[in-house]
Amino acid sequence: MKLLHLADLHIGKKVNGFSMIEDQQEILRQVCNIIDEKKTDGVLIAGDVYDKAIPPAEGVALFDWFLTELSKRKQKIFIVSGNHDSSxxxxxxxxxxxxxxxxxxxxxxxxxxxxxxxxxxxxxxxxLLPFIRPAHVKAYFPEAEIEDYTDAVDTVIKNTSLDPQAVNILMAHQFVVNRGQLPMQSDSESISVGSLDHVEASCFAPFDYVALGHLHHPQKVGRKSIRYAGSPLKYSFSEAGKGKKKSVPLLTIDENGVDCETISLDPIRDLRIIRGPIDHLLSEEVHQNEGLDDYMLVVLTDEDEPVDPLGKIRSVYPNTMKIEFDNKRSKQNQSEKTAKEVAKKSSYELFEEFYFAMNNVAMSEEEKSFVQKILEEVEEKA
Amino acid sequence: MKLLHLADLHIGKKVNGFSMIEDQQEILRQVCNIIDEKKTDGVLIAGDVYDKAIPPAEGVALFDWFLTELSKRKQKIFIVSGNHDSSxxxxxxxxxxxxxxxxxxxxxxxxxxxxxxxxxxxxxxxxLLPFIRPAHVKAYFPEAEIEDYTDAVDTVIKNTSLDPQAVNILMAHQFVVNRGQLPMQSDSESISVGSLDHVEASCFAPFDYVALGHLHHPQKVGRKSIRYAGSPLKYSFSEAGKGKKKSVPLLTIDENGVDCETISLDPIRDLRIIRGPIDHLLSEEVHQNEGLDDYMLVVLTDEDEPVDPLGKIRSVYPNTMKIEFDNKRSKQNQSEKTAKEVAKKSSYELFEEFYFAMNNVAMSEEEKSFVQKILEEVEEKA
Structure with missing residues (x-):
């Protein structure tokens, strides 16, 4: 049996104001080609089908098209909801x-x-385990001690009786870590509150394969068979770079168990960062007319800032998402930088810094855990 | 073959701030009982499944439940989108x-x-004809002369080749009139612009039965086999009154053609208007503990307005939606009345009055039709 593992489609997502719908349709078409070529039997979609609980109508139409294509190909389809989906x-x-x-x-x-x-x-x-928070699980296991996400997932799994004769596959959408070790993250995931939403991979011991969604970089967590498929497209500049290719895991299941290979995906437009003086970047000798349609973050190093730099850059790179300057002036401009850094920080980190600034000592472990829980509760209610 | 004809469920609707979800679940349960009893083969839902293009999650869950119940009963299910639905x-x-x-x-x-x-x-x-506007049809028939809704529907039907050997049923969601004669309307339908959205029933001549949705009062339009099922619940006080019962048409189709009977529905809470002095209405001898849970518009005729009338009324009639006064003071208070009347008028009617007030003559026929078209265009873009 062959199963393809997808996750984090984020259909309907806009990146820096650019709709990804065309790129998404194209990459899902590639997925269909892989299905044809590899003759798979089913597709696992491990959450964040959509980017928002209420996706735009064109997003609904695209996912409808994709499901219909899968169905035409006689694929069994398995879907769990992610934190971005409305379950x-x-x-x-x-x-x-x-x-x-x-x-x-x-x-x-x-x-x-x-x-x-x-x-x-x-x-x-x-x-199928949809994205869960501790409160969801507590409601059904009032006796269980559920302090964090690991406890929550652990409780659910411990209360599931598995058939050891079968190949057991779990689909889940959580932030999974291996002995506290952080996996590779990207800016397009939601910032998490401290480490309270982490789920220890050891919970998943009873399963032969765990098809994860949530983190956008394709990766295993601990053993090879606990795996994030990753998003099929790059959704933030933290994922830029030729080396960071997107892929889909293909599972082959037979009497020997589960074998997993990854098949790479090629987007119609890559997402890249280029840097240099504007004249250099605009010169044909430099860009050689390659990848001009890619989504770009352009970092200009000119000391004399040109007139209408975005207009000039877009005349060659039409899908430039933003430009930044890296020169003497921008280096002085610390406040701008700080604002950007703040935006990347979690509420917990901000509170931690605030506490230190006010009290000149760091929070105690007890205080840390108290603040994390409060922020967690706030987030759940939001 | 037996088919049940439903329309205008408006799942997720709030009436005067009261959620109808419980009433809707109950009335759909009754529909399921009718299906069991009459052993029907299918259900037609002629538009306005939901009240809004983006229904609340509990509305989605309720319609999911209903479809699942129908499916368990092996019903074929036919749905067209209404003007309230996102197609x-x-x-x-x-x-x-x-x-x-x-x-x-x-x-x-x-x-x-x-x-x-x-x-x-x-x-x-x-x-299946989803709710259409002339512009939707023009896009596919650029040569056709499509001036209004009748032309639009007529064009679609004229371009459909029907099999005269079959029993032909059309599902549609439009404002249908019989030779210009207005059907019974209620306040819970959208106000229409002039008469431009009217569809002449004669368009439907080729069909053996036309299952309509849009108007909330159950009724035939012209012949018995062009029929509005009506909404399964009363959604406005213009529908109040014991006489105005809700029902569902049941079609029986055999070699003789289509026969139609209506089966009445009983809501858990009726929607009523009561009037009188407050002490009278609160007296047990008067209300006899019957229908106290109904949704109420209470018209108080007391000349001395009591303190906290809503609180007092709700102590006996907990689901009172609103109270009004009908006494000397309220009769003087014309401006309030006028404001309410204005809210009920269509943009076209308001413009017509404005034109008259400004020019002291009514608009010519040409002017009328010009204004109607402009308002129609505005509405389509909205």
Missing amino acids: ERISFASGIMKEEGVYISKPFHGELERIVVEDPESKVHIY | ERISFASGIMKEEGVYISKPFHGELERIVVEDPESKVHIY
Whole structure:
């Protein structure tokens, strides 16, 4: 049996004001080609199908098109909701769609949904865990000690009886760490509050493969079979660079268990950072007419700032998302920099700095955990 | 073959600030009971499934529940979008759902979708016409003379080839009139611009039955087989009164054609207007503890206005939506009345009055039609 693992489509997303819808359609078309070529049996989509709880109508139309294409290809489709999705909205008509082999997680209701898929070589059990917060789980396990996300996920898994004869696959959308070690993050994920939303990978020990969504960089967490598919497109400049290619994991399941290879994706427009003096960047000898349509962050190093730099840059690189200056003046301009850094910080980090500035001592461990919990509660209610 | 005709569910609607979700669930449960009792084969939902293009999550969950219940009962389900629905959003996954017998109109794309349903006694063709405006149709028939809604609907129907051997049913969501004669309207429908959005019933001549949605009062338009199902609940005080019962048409189709009977619905809470002095209305002898939970407009006729009248009234009638006074003072208070009347008028009527006030003559026919068209264009863009 072959399954393709996708996550973090963020359909309908705008990046720096640019709609990604055309890029998304193209990359999903590539996914369809991979399905044709590799003759897969199903597709796992591990959350953040949409970028917003209420996606734009064109986003709904695109995901409709994609599901229809998958369905034409006789793929079984498995979807869990991510933190960006509305678990109620995305599971609309799931009771009817499962008859057609489209399995969508319902809002968390105290237990994992299990779907059994069999072929002559393997019996696969796929478990759907929508994005959960501790409060979702506490509601169903009032006796359990649930202090954080690890406890929450652990409680759900411990209360699930797995069939050791089957190949057990879990789909989840959480921030998973391996013994506290941080995975690779990017700016396009939501900033997390301290480390309270981390889920320790050891929770997932009973599963043969864990298909994760949430982090946008494709990566394994600890063992090879706990894996983030990553977003199919680059959604922030922190992911820029030729080296940071996007890919999809392809699982092959047979009597030996789960084998995983990754297949790379090629966007119609890459997302890049270029830097240098404006005349240099605009010169044909330098850009050689390659990748001019890419989404660009252009860092200009000119000391004399040119007139209408964005207009000039866009005359060659039409999809320039923004330009910045890196020169003597910009280096002096610390306040601007600070503002940008602040925007990247989590509420917890900001509070931590504020506390230090006010009290001249750092918070105690008890205070830290207290503040983290409060911020967590605020975020849940937001 | 038996088909139940529903329309104007307006799921998620609030009436005077009161959520109708519980009443809607209950009335849809009654619809399920009718299906069980009458052993129907399918359900037609003629638009305005939701009250808003983006319904609240609990509305999505309720419609999901209803579809699932219908599906469990092996009903074929036919849905066209109304003017309150988003035709893109509501048709999500329609390509997959039709495999399960759930047929949802896609945004208008130049032709009617046809679904063929057969049983030993009859061959039925069901045509889905989502709510359309002239501009939607013009885009596909640039040569056709489309001046108004009648032309628009007529053009679509004239370009559809019907099988005279089949029983042909059309589902549509428009404001249909019979030779210009106005049907019964209620305040919960959108106010229309002049008469430009009217569709002449004669367009529908080729069909054996026309399942309409849009107007909330159940009624036939001209012949018995062009029919508004009406909303399953009363959504405005203009529909108050024991006489104005809600119902669903049940179609029986056999070799003799289409027969239609209506089955009445009983809401858990009626919507009523009561009037009198406050002490009278609060007296147990008068209300006899009946229908106290109904949604109420209470018109108080006391000359001395009591302290906290809403609080007192709600102590007996907890679901009082609003109270009004009808006494000497309120009669003097013309400006309030005028404001209310203005709110009920269409933009066209307001302009007509403004024109007269400014020019002291009424608009000519040419001017009228010019203004109607402009307002129509404005509304389409809104």
